[in-house]
Amino acid sequence: MGSSPPNRLPDSWAACKTMALTLSARSLVKRYGGVIALRDGSLEIQSGEVVALVGANGSGKSTLSKIITGAVVPNGGHLLLDGTPIQFPNPQAARKRGIAVVYQELSLIPDMTVAENIWLSHEPLRFGIAVNRGAMRDRTQALLDLFAGTISPKLQPDTPVTALPPDERQVVEIVKAISSDPRLIILDEATASLDTNQVNRLFELVKTWKEAGKAVIIITHRMEEIFRVADKATVLRSGESVGTVTIANTDEKTIVGMMIEGAVTPEQIRIPTTALESHVRLDVKRLNGGRLRNVSFTLHDGELLGLGGLQGQGQVDLLLALFGLIPHSGEVILNGKSVHFRHPADAMKQQVAYVPGDRGTEGLLFIRSIFENMQLPSWRKYGIVHRRHAARKDALASAADLQMVYASLDDPVSSLSGGNAQKVVIGKWLLRQPKLLLLGDPTKGVDVGAKGEFYALLRQLTEAGTAILFYSSDDSELLGLCSRVLVFHEGGIRTELSGENLTRANLVAASMGTAHEHD
Amino acid sequence: MTRFTLTPPLIALILAVILFFAGGLINPDFVNPAQATNIVRLAAFLGIIAAGQTLVILSGGEGIDLSIGAVVTMGAILTFRLTGGDNSLIWVGLLASCGAGVVIGLINGIGIALLRIPPLVMTLGMTGVVQGTILVLTQGEMIGATPPLMRQLIAEPLILGIPGVIFIWAMVGIGMWVLLERTTYGKQLFAIGVNRTVARFSGVRVQWIVVLTYILSGLLAGFGGFILLGFAQTVFLQLGNNYLFPSIAAVVVGGTLLSGGKGSYWGTMSGALVLTLIDSLLRAAGLEQAYQLIVFGVILLALIVVYGRQRSLRQ
Numbered sequence: 001m002g003s004s005p006p007n008r009l010p011d012s013w014a015a016c017k018t019m020a021l022t023l024s025a026r027s028l029v030k031r032y033g034g035v036i037a038l039r040d041g042s043l044e045i046q047s048g049e050v051v052a053l054v055g056a057n058g059s060g061k062s063t064l065s066k067i068i069t070g071a072v073v074p075n076g077g078h079l080l081l082d083g084t085p086i087q088f089p090n091p092q093a094a095r096k097r098g099i100a101v102v103y104q105e106l107s108l109i110p111d112m113t114v115a116e117n118i119w120l121s122h123e124p125l126r127f128g129i130a131v132n133r134g135a136m137r138d139r140t141q142a143l144l145d146l147f148a149g150t151i152s153p154k155l156q157p158d159t160p161v162t163a164l165p166p167d168e169r170q171v172v173e174i175v176k177a178i179s180s181d182p183r184l185i186i187l188d189e190a191t192a193s194l195d196t197n198q199v200n201r202l203f204e205l206v207k208t209w210k211e212a213g214k215a216v217i218i219i220t221h222r223m224e225e226i227f228r229v230a231d232k233a234t235v236l237r238s239g240e241s242v243g244t245v246t247i248a249n250t251d252e253k254t255i256v257g258m259m260i261e262g263a264v265t266p267e268q269i270r271i272p273t274t275a276l277e278s279h280v281r282l283d284v285k286r287l288n289g290g291r292l293r294n295v296s297f298t299l300h301d302g303e304l305l306g307l308g309g310l311q312g313q314g315q316v317d318l319l320l321a322l323f324g325l326i327p328h329s330g331e332v333i334l335n336g337k338s339v340h341f342r343h344p345a346d347a348m349k350q351q352v353a354y355v356p357g358d359r360g361t362e363g364l365l366f367i368r369s370i371f372e373n374m375q376l377p378s379w380r381k382y383g384i385v386h387r388r389h390a391a392r393k394d395a396l397a398s399a400a401d402l403q404m405v406y407a408s409l410d411d412p413v414s415s416l417s418g419g420n421a422q423k424v425v426i427g428k429w430l431l432r433q434p435k436l437l438l439l440g441d442p443t444k445g446v447d448v449g450a451k452g453e454f455y456a457l458l459r460q461l462t463e464a465g466t467a468i469l470f471y472s473s474d475d476s477e478l479l480g481l482c483s484r485v486l487v488f489h490e491g492g493i494r495t496e497l498s499g500e501n502l503t504r505a506n507l508v509a510a511s512m513g514t515a516h517e518h519d
Numbered sequence: 520m521t522r523f524t525l526t527p528p529l530i531a532l533i534l535a536v537i538l539f540f541a542g543g544l545i546n547p548d549f550v551n552p553a554q555a556t557n558i559v560r561l562a563a564f565l566g567i568i569a570a571g572q573t574l575v576i577l578s579g580g581e582g583i584d585l586s587i588g589a590v591v592t593m594g595a596i597l598t599f600r601l602t603g604g605d606n607s608l609i610w611v612g613l614l615a616s617c618g619a620g621v622v623i624g625l626i627n628g629i630g631i632a633l634l635r636i637p638p639l640v641m642t643l644g645m646t647g648v649v650q651g652t653i654l655v656l657t658q659g660e661m662i663g664a665t666p667p668l669m670r671q672l673i674a675e676p677l678i679l680g681i682p683g684v685i686f687i688w689a690m691v692g693i694g695m696w697v698l699l700e701r702t703t704y705g706k707q708l709f710a711i712g713v714n715r716t717v718a719r720f721s722g723v724r725v726q727w728i729v730v731l732t733y734i735l736s737g738l739l740a741g742f743g744g745f746i747l748l749g750f751a752q753t754v755f756l757q758l759g760n761n762y763l764f765p766s767i768a769a770v771v772v773g774g775t776l777l778s779g780g781k782g783s784y785w786g787t788m789s790g791a792l793v794l795t796l797i798d799s800l801l802r803a804a805g806l807e808q809a810y811q812l813i814v815f816g817v818i819l820l821a822l823i824v825v826y827g828r829q830r831s832l833r834q
Contacts, residue, residue: 323720325719325720343719343722343724344719344720344721344722345722345723345724347722348722354720356720361714361716361717362716362717362720363717363720364717365709365710365713365714365717365718365780366713367713367780367781368709368710368713368780368781372706372709372710375706376706376707376710376718376721376722376723377721377722379703379706379707380703384702384703385697385701385702386701386702386703388701428721
């Protein structure tokens with residue numbers, strides 16, 4: 001602390017109190033096709049309040065916040081602003097009514113300057129038409145001064161955004177949101193890429209906003225932050241608001257308890273762990289790269305090791321690093337040999353395979369045929385001039401193994417359903433008979449039937465001795481399938497859960513970065 | 520097994536046949552075997568030169584090779600000068616023209632894949648460099664001659680009245696088909712054309728494939744220049760320029776997506792036939808040169824608009 005409270009606010013804010021606001025979301029519903037993202041989303045907030053929105057992966061918190069900001073249109077329920085029902089067709093409409101949001105995924109345009117980004121679409125005008133560049137610059141400076149001392153001198157109104165590191169981009173994102181002097185500010189994982197000083201400053205600001213009569217909704221994966229700034233916490237579980245607690249009268253344990261389903265336990269299809277005596281397939285020591293911070297673990301042949309935690313905590317970075325897709329440092333010992341992969345082709349030579357989570361952008365060539373997609377990693381083994389029949393026979397056999405439903409191998413992948421398309425992504429790697437299989441959230445967007453088949457496949461593979469590293473954003477999959485789960489938090493392994501300790505409560509608690517007692 | 524569908528290459532081929540007989544309406548002398556042979560012969564030069572362009576466009580990433588025209592000129596001039604009309608030196612010309620193409624393609628590929636220069640800019644810049652190099656090497660004087668054997672083997676009737684260039688084109692066609700449909704390079708080329716991230720995630724060394732593609736494009740253009748000399752018999756600084764725009768147009772008319780990842784060389788072959796036919800028809804119709812150009816351009820645009828509709832299928 002020690003810094004003077006930021007008082008050089010832009011003129012337009014002129015010390016006057018923000019117009020009061022009350023917002024209540026009541027039983028909001030959002031469906032995507034057959035999937036219900038939000039079943040009963042409710043939330044109450046008014047001026048001068050800081051409400052934390054908490055929930056595990058897929059609990060619906062981002063859907064709820066997106067409905068409030070107009071980014072998503074609900075299928076049911078009501079949103080009341082200042083007592084009158086309202087529905088925002090788009091984010092601009094919400095912003096006009098004084099609702100601003102700071103996302104973690106940055107919405108800045110890299111090639112424009114800081115000032116241009118902040119004032120985009122609400123530029124200060126001269127005579128009502130011409131952009132007043134001087135005013136724009138001054139007001140940007142005033143906004144940036146709110147973070148003075150925590151940002152580098154390089155961050156100026158005229159700096160292009162592309163020249164800024166991630167934390168300062170996030171700062172720009174924050175001041176952009178408050179530039180329109182909103183009545184309600186939503187911070188959606190806004191602290192994730194900030195450093196400690198910036199987080200402290202942001203929370204000081206949150207307090208001044210509160211005093212100025214603004215309302216703040218904070219979504220964070222750090223339990224500690226909730227207790228620092230929030231007045232209340234609204235807890236979501238499986239798309240339902242299960243309650244709101246006053247922070248002063250509660251503790252972490254209570255909130256975690258609300259986040260997990262009490263009675264319902266998922267069907268235990270846990271894969272038996274005879275693996276631990278087997279050959280060590282992978283030994284990782286102090287791996288860094290991307291978001292990863294000193295990750296160390298071992299994986300045995302025939303083991304299905306789960307990677308858990310909230311999304312974006314480094315699980316995918318681990319898979320990418322092991323497959324040679326991102327630069328990394330540290331020691332990776334594969335099958336007793338020290339390796340450092342710089343390209344997937346290197347990893348593939350050592351019988352490593354990676355099934356990415358995003359079929360559309362990372363897994364499939366939609367306009368090419370099923371056949372070509374399945375054989376893309378393997379063509380080389382069919383000779384300089386391909387022995388086409390052999391390649392086709394192998395692809396047919398793999399498709400049959402996976403019970404893929406299709407008309408012809410020559411049809412484009414775009415003709416397949418989601419579950420069958422995912423089978424192509426998996427099939428193309430199984431054709432290579434990997435010894436180490438990296439799975440990046442492979443069941444995302446896959447229907448229940450295909451999921452069941454996939455679980456059976458995992459069992460087959462582990463029985464055949466394949467070592468599998470399995471990241472899933474669905475906690476019940478980790479609990480149901482894995483005998484050991486590494487829980488990631490902010491790039492590191494927060495804890496390792498196995499045996500008795502592998503419970504939903506421990507998984508959720510560790511995901512939120514709270515201390516938990518095990519061993 | 521294979522279902523009959525009207526694919527763009529097929530449409531182009533049907534269009535070529537229709538255009539040929541439509542020519543008979545304009546001028547009854549147009550439809551005869553000699554004329555047909557002549558048109559295929561003319562199309563063969565364009566087709567060979569457009570082979571490399573097909574690969575580059577298939578590679579995606581806004582891939583285009585604007586240096587093809589200059590490389591064709593370079594290949595022809597090198598052969599013209601190094602052989603000096605001597606039949607026994609033809610192989611020197613062949614090696615020199617292909618070798619120059621490989622070097623130019625390699626530089627293009629490095630600039631595009633490693634230095635990340637946009638293909639349009641890189642190959643346009645390369646055009647200037649190649650033309651300048653030609654001027655430096657020749658000092659503006661086109662000294663040399665075409666070996667008589669080249670004319671006999673390429674431009675004149677070889678077997679059954681069919682000129683050699685048509686056989687060469689057929690061999691290039693078979694070679695391109697094997698390359699695209701039966702080799703790892705071909706499959707990886709389509710993959711990087713559709714989605715470079717997916718390709719990389721599947722173990723494709725994307726930059727290497729891009730470099731190799733521009734090398735092949737240069738090689739085929741250099742070879743095209745060598746072949747063209749056997750027909751043109753003479754060289755001048757703009758010799759290859761007339762083939763640049765048609766080489767791109769032939770690829771597109773043949774149904775290859777300008778955005779890459781989908782297409783075929785047999786489509787380009789059909790496209791080359793269509794373009795050559797339109798050109799011949801306009802000449803036969805006795806239009807003034809200026810109007811020929813206008814009509815040619817309008818027909819091309821119309822064809823591209825029709826094919827462009829396919830692209831929406833990608834989403």
